[in-house]
Amino acid sequence: MLFPEEDVRRKYGLQETRLAQYLTKILGVSSAAIGRGERLRKWKGEDALGCLGNEVQTVMADSSTTDVSSISLCRMDSLLAELAGKCAFSADVYRKAAHTSRRSREAILSELYTSLTPSESAVVTQIILKDLRPLLYPIPQSACHYTSALLEYKSNAVAMLTKESAMHAWDSSGRMSLIFKTRANLEEAATAYEGLANGEDFPQPTVGMPIQIPKCVKGQGPVHSLKSLKGADKIWVETKYDGERAQIHVWFDDEGVPRIRIFSKSGRDSTLDRAGIHSIVWAALGIPHTASYAEEDAQSSNPPPFERGVVVEAEMVAYSDVLGRIDEFWRIRSLIARTAIGVRHRSPPPGPSTQEEAMETQCSLISNGSDGGTRHLALVFYDVLLLDDASLLPMPYGQRREVLERLINVNPGYAMLAERTCIDTRLPNGGEMLRRVFARVVADHQEGVVIKADGAGYAEKRWPWVKLKQDYIPGHGDSVDLVLLGASWEKERARELRVPPTAYTTFYFGALANADELGKNPNRLPHFEVIFTSSYGLDREQLEELIFMVQNCDPAPYRHQMAASLSYTHTLCRSLSPPTVLLGQPLLAELFGAGFTKSQGNHFYELRFPRIAKIFRPSDRPWLDGTTLPELQQIARASVGRERSGKAEDDWAHSIFRPDVPPSPGLHCPVKRKRTEDMWVERLAVIDAKVGSRSPTKRTRIEGPSVRKAVQGAYRENVENEAGPSTAVAASNASGSPRQRVGMLRLDSVTNVVSSPPPRGPPSTSPLPRRRDKDPCAPGPSNRPATPPSSPSRSDNPMPIQPPGNMEDTDYSFSLTPGFYSRTITRSTMLPIRSNAVRGVPGPPDLPARSPTPDEFYCPSVHLDRPLDPVPFVPTGRTLYQFLHNSVVWLARPDGAPRPAWRAASQAVLPPSSRVNTLDAVVLACGWTETPACAWAARGVVFVDDSEDPSGWSLQGTMKELAALRAAALKAGRAAACKPVFLHSMTMLAHDALTETATVEEWESQAICRFG
Structure with a gap:
């Protein structure tokens, strides 16, 4: 009873609200206003401490006349067991015993509470609620x-x-x-x-009894992870799959009938809930059974590899036969509900067709969980703990894995072995090898890795398991800007912080759903989809400041929201409990998490394990800067490895109407995956170099925009008149690329051993030549994607440009290159250091550290047991965001003009610190005037609308002005000091054009023309 939360077998089915209703009847008090029992109903009111047990003690103290209880501890335990038997989620041993008792919950509670003193009633109340913390650690x-x-x-x-x-x-x-x-x-x-008894051996693990699961150490980078395994000569890097842990016990009873029991991560008996994987277990262990796979040949005719029993550990995942890989984590929910036996079984409601299921608004609650039978549960086995009454816990991991491989009959798509890679830490390049393995897992869209020492026993303290995920590395979780709309006090987080209900602990976040409508009609009210809540990420000082900000944003009680004159409308996800208050003036927040998922009943993707990084004051950044709902879904799809909505239809249309044009490359293009892998290797090398001296830093949103121009126009002008202009500039550190899951790949193989590269001599001081890999996914003359309707078709031949007016005799030259449209996923990585800013051109004084250029970069030694050799840097393709970080960028469009719906927000793809507001600033930074060029600027980049635009910002007008300025610079003899200016089409910033990466050379070649 001291740890009621650890008792997973007893479930009472009572929370504060329902238990308070029973207690008002048992104690004979009224819960109406000014009644004695009102405190029970308002247990989390502003004048309370958020503990129902305290309120029960207060109410009973007013009428109780006894200080000694009349019930024994044994009887109390018996009554609690009887009460647990009334809940369908309790273990069978309690539910079966309850069948002999016909008493109601109220009768059981009445006998229990009438025998207790007020203080004992408080303790029993919290035991039923499974949380003694508010009594053990009361709020002062x-x-x-x-x-x-x-x-x-x-x-x-x-x-x-x-x-x-x-x-x-x-x-x-x-x-x-x-x-x-x-x-x-x-x-x-x-x-x-x-x-x-004294001298007796300790009991060994046995089938049917859960074995304690070891806790993993969180690795914050490859070198940090290796430090936790110091002294291990050989380690295994095991892929961590996104699923639910299952400890599977199988044995033969006295009659030779096979039995199975499955425990979840919490230790709860989930055998009936996991009925969908029973047949997979039988076949994987070679046990004949009536239920089997769909494939008849999956059953083995050989006898089982054990005689009495076995305990194995596996990850239960959702597998898609259509995709040929493990599906997203949230898919497991519907598959379990459909296959469970008993109280957790849910018949799937009629859902949309398989084709409709792929649409953006696909709902995880009503979707066809099995996808027509092509999606099903599967198991990925990774350890064995017991074999024929012999404990394998002391056995080294390497030997346990060998036993497991002999036990499991691999069947791809159903029963698989976790992929793993061996690294010899005695070699000087162990850190480099770990970086490459982890980068490959990230590029494959897997959850992460678990690093295990080959010689470590199960749950060994000397060499614990080390879990390494993207969001464990400071500044490398998926990050977005969303709108804070509500707040409430949540008991779980409040008891961790030990704060009363006057302190908001949980905050509600949403995204703007009608951005396009606001752009057309600024008089409409903005509508938000409230998707998820977050309670973590801020320290106590930051949380206090946030609560103060909420209190000053005209909060309205949620129950009075319809009467309150809110400046927006909203839809609350039905899986969320209502907030206490809604903000009259929304706030912008930066959040980060571990990928994206869908909660039950939610149509939209949300951050997984969301944490708050920063809250912006309206005067710094208004909520209009937040990520819109379509943009959030686009970011989420890229992160989890789902193709953009409508891509299949677009590819089909291209095959019908343009059969000569290959379809656009998908997210799982091998070249894209290789680029992502190389980018993460570079990023991890920088992270490892900072171990020991690095302070955690955040990174900018990857596709999450900072400044939103789509919803601007007159509506934004009205908001900014009240909130003030945006002044904050989001800094970024190394950021992650979309995690790409390419499928099961080598799940049916035993191991993958990384071979050690041949020894290298000392690194050369001269820069390495740039590696040029031919990209089959890059647009070319035969597979160039179609341009938006607003842009006319381009000729593959350079356009001759006539010099303006009176410049026929001036010596100047520039050329136009054939225009290609590239698709890029914009994820910021290393930022260049800038200095010596030219007057009039913004030069940020405090940008985060960047990755050195290819000419000056090499991977420094990483100190483990012995120093590693320096690893020379091999340049790889860089994204548009990186390309523009050492460029001066200007968007040639009227100030305040609304962003067209087809174009991505400029802040999502353009570095804020590289932006200027005039063409004069571009040529000034590039040294076309008497002022010296910016030291950090390598080029100027101008984006223009190459369609016919009557506003004066057309392609021809901008080119003529640049030609005149270039001619003047050449005539003044400044050609050598001038830096080039590239003219690009605005259509390169289109949403459908931002789906693949490109090298610097590719971006330069796609310019309409180049001056200099």
């Missing part, structure tokens, strides 16, 4: 205000009691803690400990 009376609670107290001021410390207090010899590793249940471990 002086911390009733959120400011004092957050700023005058610390979360770690009180050391919370853990089950490990409790076991040590009960048994200082540590024997019970050792027993708990093989009996991961406090009741079973205590029973085994009490029955252990």
Whole structure:
């Protein structure tokens, strides 16, 4: 009872609201206004501490006349067991016992509470609610205000009691803690400990009893991960698949009938919930059974490789036969509900067709979970813990894996072995090898890796498992800018912080859903889709400041939202509980997370494990700068490896109407994946070089825009008159590229061993030649994507340009190159350092550190057990965002003009610090005037609308002006100091054009013309 949250077998089905209703009847009090029981109903009101147990004690203290309870601890446990039997989610042992009792919940609770003192009632209440923290670590009376609670107290001021410390207090010899590793249940471990005689061996793991799952160390980079495994000669880098953990126990009973029991990560018996994988387990272990795979030949005629029992660990995933790979994590939910037996079974409602299911608004709740039978559950096995009553826990990991490979009958798409790669840490390039393995996993759109020492036993403290994921590396999680619309007090996070209900702990985030309508009609109210909540990311000081900002944004109680004069409308995702307040003036927030997912009943992608990075004041950045809903979905699809919405239809139309034009390359193009892998290798090398001296930094949104011009026009002018102009400039650090999942690949193989490259001599001081790989995905004369309707077709021949007016005798030259349209996923990576800014051209003084240029970069040595050799840098293709970081960029369009719907927001693809507002600033920075050129600027880039534009910002007008300025510079003899200016089409910033990367040379070749 001291750790009720650890009791996974007892479920009471009661939370504060429902339990308070029972207690008002049992205690005979009224919950109406000014009634004695009103405190029970308002247990999380502003004048309360957010603990129902405290309110029960207060109410009972007013009428109780006894200080001694009349019930024994054994009877109390019996009543709690009877109460748990009324819940369908409790273990069978409690539900079966409850069948002998016909008493109602109210009768059981009445006997329980009428025998308790007020203080004991408070404890029992929190036991039923499975949380004793508010009683064990109460909030001080002086911390009733959120400011004092957050700023005058610390979360770690009180050391919370853990089950490990409790076991040590009960048994200082540590024997019970050792027993708990093989009996991961406090009741079973205590029973085994009490029955252990002096000198008797510790009980070994047994089938049917959960084995404690070891906790992984979070790796913050390759070198940081290797430090946790110092001393291990050989390690294995195992792919971490995005699924649900399953500890599978299989044994033969006395009659030879095979039995199965499956435990979830929490230790709960999930055998009936995981009924959909039973047949996979039978076939994988070679056990004849009536249920089997769809393939008849999957069953093995050989006898099982064990005689009595086995315990294996696996990841349960959703596998798509259509895609030929593991599907997204959220797909598991509907597959489990459809195949479960018992209370968790849910019949799938009629959903859309398979073709419609791929649309953007696909709902995870009503979607066809099996996709016509082509999507199903699968298992990826990665460890074995018990074999025929022999514990394999002390056995080294390498030997356990060999046993596992002999046990499992691999069947691709159903039963697979986790892919792993061996690295010899004794070699000087172990860090480099780990970087390449992790980069490959990221490029394959997998969740991450788990690094294990070859000689480590299961749950060994000397060499723990190390989990390495993108979001574990500071500044490399998926990041977006969204709008904060509501706030509430949430008990789980509040009890971690020890704050009362006056402190908001959970915040509601959404995205603008009608951006296009606002661009056309600024008088319409903005409409937001509230998608998810976040409670983490800010420290206590930042949280206090955020609450203060919320209080000053005219918050309106949610129950009065219809009467409140809010300046927007919203739709709340039905899986979310309503917020306490809605903000009268929304705020912009930067969030980061571990990829994207869909919650139950939600139509849209949301950040997974979202954390708040920063909240912007309206005077710094208005909410209009946030990512719109379509942009958020586009970012999410690229991150999880889904093709853009409508691509299949576009490819089909191209095959019908333009059969000579190849379809546009997809997200899983091998060349794109290779580029992503190389980019991550470079990025990880920089991260490893900073280990020990680096402070965590954030990175800019990858496709998430900072400044939104699409919703501007008159509507934005009205908002900015009240909120003030945007002044913040988002800095970025190394950022991640879309995680690409290319499928199962080598899941049916045993291992992949990275071979050590041949020894290299000392790195050359001269720069390496740039590697030029032919890109089959790059647009060319035969596969050039179609341009938007607003842009006329271009000729493949350069356009002759006549010099303006009176310049026929001036010596100047420039040329036009055939225009290609490239598709780029814009993910910022390393930012260049700038200095010596020219007057009139912005030169940021405090940009984050950047990756050195190819001429000056080499990977420094990384110190593990022995120093590594320097690794020379091999340049790879860089994205448009990187290309423009050392360019001066100007968009030739009227100031304040609304962004067309087909074009991406400029802040999403253009570095904010590289932007200028006039053509004069471009030529000034490029040294076309008497002022010296910017030291950091390598070129000028001008984007123009190459369609017929009557506003005066047309292609011809801009070219004539540049030609005149260039001619004047040449005539003045400044040709040698002048830097080139490239003229690009605005259509290169179109949404459908931003789907592939390009090298610097490719971007330069796609210019309409070049001056200089």
